Amino acid sequence: EPEVTQTPSHQVTQMGQEVILRCVxxxxxxxxxxxxxxxxxxxxxxxxxYNNEISEKSEIFDDQFSVERPDGSNFTLKIRSTKLEDSAMYFCxxxxxxxxxxPGTRLTVT
Amino acid sequence: GESVGLHLPTLSVQEGDNSIINCAYSNSASDYFIWYKQESGKGPQFIIDIRSNMDKRQGQRVTVLLNKTVKHLSLQIAATQPGDSAVYFCAVYTGTASKLTFGTGTRLQVTL
Structure with missing residues (x-):
C-alpha cells in the first residue's frame, strides 16, 4: 500500500539555521x-x-516558512531561520x- | 474559526469491551470529519471518515456517529484490543479540502 514518506526522521539544528524537511x-x-x-x-x-501553489496557510506559517514542490515527487518545507519554539514533529x-x-520529522532546535 | 474539543483526555477500557470516544465541533458548516489514531512516535493514521450528509458509517470494528444538531461526533471501537491503545483525534474540514482542524486528542488505554 502506498505511503507518505518523510526525511529525515530526526533533525537537530542550531537556532538561526535553515532547515529543509522533505516529503514524498x-x-x-x-x-x-x-x-x-x-x-x-x-x-x-x-x-x-494544490496545483503548484499555496491554497491556505495558518498564522503559524509566517515569512520564515516556505514550501516547494521542486519536481514531480518531492514536497519540501523550509524554515529559514529556526527558533527554539520551532522544535516539534512536522508531518507531511x-x-x-x-x-x-x-511518519513525521522530529525537529530539535538548540 | 473552528474549534474542536474532546470530552475526556484519557479513556481506560478493559480488553474486549467497547470504547466510545467523543468529539465536539463548533462550526455548523463543517462538512467532513475524520478520526485518526496516533501511536507513540508515529504520524496520525486514518481510521474512518464521514461526510455531513450521513449520520453513521461503519468500518472494521469501528463506527463513527455524527449528530449535526448538537455538533457532536463519536468513534466506537468494538471489542477493544491492546493494539488499540493510542491517542485518538477527530479532525474536521469546513468547506474546503485545504485545512483539517484537529481536536486535542483522547488517550485510549486498554487494560488486560
Missing part, C-alpha cells in the same frame, strides 16, 4: 499539507498546497480529500 506524497494525490505537533499537544495545520500529508500522514 502518495503519487496520485493532488493536495499536499504540512502540519506540526509540539510534544504532547494537538496537531496544528501549517499550510496546504497528502490526499484528494481524505488526508494520509507521513
Amino acid at each position: 506524497p502518495i503519487s496520485n494525490h493532488l493536495y499536499f499539507y504540512w502540519y506540526r505537533q509540539i510534544l504532547g499537544q494537538k496537531v496544528e495545520f501549517l499550510v496546504s498546497f 500529508a497528502s490526499g484528494n480529500y481524505e488526508q494520509y500522514f507521513g
Whole structure:
C-alpha cells in the first residue's frame, strides 16, 4: 500500500539555521499539507498546497516558512531561520480529500 | 474559526469491551470529519471518515456517529484490543479540502 514518506526522521539544528524537511506524497494525490505537533499537544495545520501553489496557510506559517514542490515527487518545507519554539514533529500529508500522514520529522532546535 | 474539543483526555477500557470516544465541533458548516489514531512516535493514521450528509458509517470494528444538531461526533471501537491503545483525534474540514482542524486528542488505554 502506498505511503507518505518523510526525511529525515530526526533533525537537530542550531537556532538561526535553515532547515529543509522533505516529503514524498502518495503519487496520485493532488493536495499536499504540512502540519506540526509540539510534544504532547494537538496537531496544528501549517499550510496546504494544490496545483503548484499555496491554497491556505495558518498564522503559524509566517515569512520564515516556505514550501516547494521542486519536481514531480518531492514536497519540501523550509524554515529559514529556526527558533527554539520551532522544535516539534512536522508531518507531511497528502490526499484528494481524505488526508494520509507521513511518519513525521522530529525537529530539535538548540 | 473552528474549534474542536474532546470530552475526556484519557479513556481506560478493559480488553474486549467497547470504547466510545467523543468529539465536539463548533462550526455548523463543517462538512467532513475524520478520526485518526496516533501511536507513540508515529504520524496520525486514518481510521474512518464521514461526510455531513450521513449520520453513521461503519468500518472494521469501528463506527463513527455524527449528530449535526448538537455538533457532536463519536468513534466506537468494538471489542477493544491492546493494539488499540493510542491517542485518538477527530479532525474536521469546513468547506474546503485545504485545512483539517484537529481536536486535542483522547488517550485510549486498554487494560488486560
